[in-house]
Amino acid sequence: ERGLKVTKLDTFVAIANALDVSADTLLIDVVAHSVTGVTNELTEKIEKLPIKEQKNFIGMLYYQIDIGMW
Template sequence: MEFETIGKNIRHYRLAKSMRQEDLAEKTGLSPNYIGVVERGDKVPALATFIKLANALDVSADMLLADVLNTGYIVKESLLSEKLAQLSPDDRSKIYEIVDTLIKHKA
C-alpha cells in the first residue's frame, strides 16, 4: 500500500495553514527533520504521532488518510463539493460538462 500520500496530505494542510515545518514541529513536540521525513513519505508516523499531527493541523484523520482508505473518496467528494459551491453557477456548469465528458470517454 502506498503511504506517501499521507505525508503529502500533511504537507498540503501544513502549507494551507501557512506553517513551516518548524512551526508544526513546535506544535507537536517533534523535530523539523522528522516532519520532513514524514512529509516525504519515508516514514509513516505511529498512531499517537499521527493524532498529534492531525490535531496540530486542525484536520480530521480521514482528511489525511483520504488517499489510502477505500472510503477516502467520500472525503474527496466532500472537499470537491465545497470547492464547487464557491464557484459561480456558470463556472460550476462548465466543470460539470467537463466531468460528464470525461465519464463518457473513460477507457
C-alpha cells in the same frame, strides 16, 4: 513515502495544514471512507463557483467519465 516508517500524527497534520487539504485527501488511496470526504469537499468547492463555472466544470467531468478517462 516509501513505507519504511510510520508518520507521527502531528507530522501528518502539519503536512495536511501546509498543503491546505483535508486528511481525507491525503488518505484517499489508503482509507476506503476517505473518498466520501473528498467528494464532499469537492462539492463544497464547486458550490462556491459562479453558476457558469459550475456548469463548465460538471460538463467537463461528465465528458471525462464518458470517454473513459477513469
